[in-house]
Amino acid sequence: MFLSGMAKVTVFTVQATRTYNFVAGDLMIIPRNCGHYMENIGGETVEMLEIFKSPKFDEFSLNQWLAVTPPHLVQAHLNVSEEFTQALDKGKTPIRDGTVVP
Known part of the structure; x- marks a missing residue:
């Protein structure tokens, strides 16, 4: 909420x-x-109230999540370039249009 x-x-x-x-x-x-x-x-x-139906909660960034997903799946499902997925592995921050920021 x-x-x-x-x-x-x-x-x-x-x-x-x-x-x-x-x-x-x-x-x-x-x-x-x-x-x-x-x-x-x-x-x-932004303030919000979060309620979880689980005794365990894990939080990680979208960049971390995408970096551990096989690159071909990220490219196919998000329609991003190979450069984008390579930047995830190197810890760079990709931006929305697929341009990589060092």
Whole structure:
């Protein structure tokens, strides 16, 4: 549940990648085992309440997740270049248009 601020949330499922915008008062349920990414898109801090139905919680970055996924799968499913996936392995930060920032 979003308590304050504005956020863009992208959810990665087997069927599709979807992006949604949220404001205070909105509620989102992310399906089990689906990767997701949240970005602050407003001028104030995003505050939210997260509830997990699991005794264990792990958090890691999207860059880490993509870096351990076989490169051919990342390229095929996200329509990105080989340069993009190589940058993940080298710890560089790729940006949305596929351009790699050193």
